[in-house]
Amino acid sequence: MSKSVWLTQEAFDRLSAELEHAKTVLRVEIANRIEAARQEGDLKENGGYHAARDEQAMNETRIAQLEDILRNAEVGETPPDDGVVEPGMVIEASIGGMERTFLLGAREAAPGVEIDVFSPESPLGKAINGRSRGETVSYTAPNGKKISVEIKEVRPYQG
Numbered sequence: 001m002s003k004s005v006w007l008t009q010e011a012f013d014r015l016s017a018e019l020e021h022a023k024t025v026l027r028v029e030i031a032n033r034i035e036a037a038r039q040e041g042d043l044k045e046n047g048g049y050h051a052a053r054d055e056q057a058m059n060e061t062r063i064a065q066l067e068d069i070l071r072n073a074e075v076g077e078t079p080p081d082d083g084v085v086e087p088g089m090v091i092e093a094s095i096g097g098m099e100r101t102f103l104l105g106a107r108e109a110a111p112g113v114e115i116d117v118f119s120p121e122s123p124l125g126k127a128i129n130g131r132s133r134g135e136t137v138s139y140t141a142p143n144g145k146k147i148s149v150e151i152k153e154v155r156p157y158q159g
Helices: 009-039 047-071 123-128
Strands: 005-008 073-076 089-095 098-104 116-118 136-140 146-156
Touching (some): 005 009, 009 047, 047 073, 089 123, 123 136
Parallel strands (some): 005 073
Antiparallel strands (some): 089 098
């Protein structure tokens, strides 16, 4: 079972539309390409058939992924600009002495953005979620190393 994913209403609507398109339009287009390739004969040597089957597998995987995200989505508004770390916020922090700027949330909430995204369920996300600007916390990385995080700035994501 998947963890819940925080999404804005806009992201939820966009992912819902992508799911509908994948289940209706893309499924039919791919099925038509597979059928047309079957009509060409020998399937072992038929590159078009194999490419369409690969595309079908990728589409079905994306459908399952989108259904899982949307089933577990917590839809909310962009959080208030109150300096508190929570999903939907951009955080500027010193992590282990390195300056980083990232979004706390789900990659699906902000596809194609030029900013790193960390899940609230990640070790870093768990350590800073609910904390405030100016606080310093630490967390244990997957490699067992303890890492210090100084939260320098917190602002709502303006995607």
